[in-house]
Amino acid sequence: MNPRHRRGLVLAASITGAVLVAVDGTALTVARPALQHDLHTSVAAVQWAGTGYLVTVAALLVFAGRLGDRYGHRRVFALGVTGFAAASLGIAVAPGIGWVVALRVLQGAAGALLQPATLGMLRTAWPADRLAGPIAIRTAAIGLAAAAGPLVGGALTAHLGWRSVFLLGLLPAAAALLAALAVPAGAGSPSTRSPAAGRGSRHDGQHGSGPGSEHGSGLDLPGAALLALALAFLVESLVTLPDIGRPAVPLLCLAAAGVLALLLVRHERRTPDPLLPPALLRSTAVAPPLVVLLAASAALQGALFPATYYLQDVLGLDPLQSALRAMPLAVAMILAAPGSARLAKRHGERAVVLPGMAMITAGALLTAGLGTGSGTLAIGGCFALLGTGFGAVMATATTMVVRGVPAARAGVAGGLQQTVLNTGTALGIALATTAAGRTDPGAALAPSALTMAAVAGAGTLLAARLPGRAAGPTAGGAADPAAGPASGARPEATGRR
Numbered sequence: 001m002n003p004r005h006r007r008g009l010v011l012a013a014s015i016t017g018a019v020l021v022a023v024d025g026t027a028l029t030v031a032r033p034a035l036q037h038d039l040h041t042s043v044a045a046v047q048w049a050g051t052g053y054l055v056t057v058a059a060l061l062v063f064a065g066r067l068g069d070r071y072g073h074r075r076v077f078a079l080g081v082t083g084f085a086a087a088s089l090g091i092a093v094a095p096g097i098g099w100v101v102a103l104r105v106l107q108g109a110a111g112a113l114l115q116p117a118t119l120g121m122l123r124t125a126w127p128a129d130r131l132a133g134p135i136a137i138r139t140a141a142i143g144l145a146a147a148a149g150p151l152v153g154g155a156l157t158a159h160l161g162w163r164s165v166f167l168l169g170l171l172p173a174a175a176a177l178l179a180a181l182a183v184p185a186g187a188g189s190p191s192t193r194s195p196a197a198g199r200g201s202r203h204d205g206q207h208g209s210g211p212g213s214e215h216g217s218g219l220d221l222p223g224a225a226l227l228a229l230a231l232a233f234l235v236e237s238l239v240t241l242p243d244i245g246r247p248a249v250p251l252l253c254l255a256a257a258g259v260l261a262l263l264l265v266r267h268e269r270r271t272p273d274p275l276l277p278p279a280l281l282r283s284t285a286v287a288p289p290l291v292v293l294l295a296a297s298a299a300l301q302g303a304l305f306p307a308t309y310y311l312q313d314v315l316g317l318d319p320l321q322s323a324l325r326a327m328p329l330a331v332a333m334i335l336a337a338p339g340s341a342r343l344a345k346r347h348g349e350r351a352v353v354l355p356g357m358a359m360i361t362a363g364a365l366l367t368a369g370l371g372t373g374s375g376t377l378a379i380g381g382c383f384a385l386l387g388t389g390f391g392a393v394m395a396t397a398t399t400m401v402v403r404g405v406p407a408a409r410a411g412v413a414g415g416l417q418q419t420v421l422n423t424g425t426a427l428g429i430a431l432a433t434t435a436a437g438r439t440d441p442g443a444a445l446a447p448s449a450l451t452m453a454a455v456a457g458a459g460t461l462l463a464a465r466l467p468g469r470a471a472g473p474t475a476g477g478a479a480d481p482a483a484g485p486a487s488g489a490r491p492e493a494t495g496r497r
Contacts, residue, residue, distance in 0.1 A: 295459025
């Protein structure tokens with residue numbers, strides 16, 4: 001198949017898969033009240049539908065990425081899309097809340113399979129120094145889906161009922177599956193996709209089977225289990241943190257996550273083929289942008305959560321009017337993502353991420369000043385700042401993370417990126433809700449947004465320490481300080497001699 005045609009199919013599958021998850025992320029929020037009333041259940045039971053999905057997907061993302069690295073991202077992506085669509089169809093016909101919760105957990109497992117693969121397929125299809133463009137397009141598509149999701153979901157719920165919302169993703173799921181199946185077999189596998197990949201493996205073989213080996217000999221199931229449990233307890237502690245009636249629950253979950261993390265570190269240092277190579281986590285090409293992404297995701301979602309209540313409870317807007325007020329965020333994100341790729345190529349990644357984090361900080365500060373007399377322009381300006389900053393940071397930092405590892409570790413890198421975004425969302429909402437205390441989230445917009453401004457400010461300081469230009473991967477998955485800037489020497493050169 002023509003390389004350009006193959007890359008077009010890979011990009012189409014990656015974008016459609018990412019959009020599928022992004023649209024679904026708004027579905028339960030929009031449909032929650034109608035679902036609760038129709039199934040005659042409690043708010044807490046409906047909340048478990050969201051929590052079950054979030055905990056499952058966060059726990060399995062990195063291991064799912066490893067599966068893609070070993071068995072091929074195209075194959076794992078197709079399995080994830082199929083499972084995601086099947087779970088959505090099941091929820092649409094579920095007879096009770098128990099079925100909804102169980103199917104959301106299954107959907108989380110399927111989402112964990114497909115999300116890292118959307119990035120892994122891009123990493124194995126494009127040279128590392130040309131990844132910024134397709135990742136920026138993917139980020140813009142996610143912004144478009146985030147804008148359209150609440151509008152379409154709200155209209156479907158109002159006219160056809162909450163079940164129709166979960167049928168919304170079937171068409172993009174079918175399109176993503178067809179695009180993935182049209183890609184030649186082996187094109188998404190680092191071990192078979194090209195002779196260059198094989199040369200990379202021989203090169204790595206000179207260094208044994210350590211963390212940088214191109215293709216590990218095992219899946220590190222003990223490490224995967226420890227990581228999954230640690231992340232599950234961490235996310236659960238963040239989800240339950242705002243519940244001031246049960247303060248012991250988040251503390252116990254956090255303690256359990258800490259113990260499991262220590263056991264994981266010990267295991268990963270001793271196993272010959274670790275799930276998370278220590279060199280990868282110490283890499284200056286991977287770790288710093290991941291931490292910045294965590295701060296950006298937490299600040300954005302932590303500001304949006306009370307802002308949504310502010311629009312509806314304080315200003316008295318209906319869901320559709322609220323979605324229209326928030327539209328500048330998605331529009332700004334769509335425009336910022338492609339523009340950031342061009343700016344990063346010309347001026348370096350730090351020159352894009354640093355102003356992006358500063359914009360998120362400014363947007364959160366201005367959001368804290370919104371009140372009952374704030375007009376459409378003031379509200380739109382806050383959302384535009386948040387969207388511009390996050391679009392630039394997400395596209396650029398994601399490129400740095402995925403480009404900073406060998407192609408054979410692209411799935412793990414994609415899993416780490418998605419884990420950070422999911423954890424950041426849970427962290428931001430937990431901090432915002434905790435800052436609000438017993439006050440209604442909409443009425444407590446100021447303290448919550450100020451807390452998020454502090455989080456974004458910390459991320460801005462971290463962004464200032466990023467390298468001017470992202471370094472390329474070495475055999476160990478870490479940046480090679482002797483190799484010079486990535487723009488001067490092709491980042492994938494270690495695997496293409």
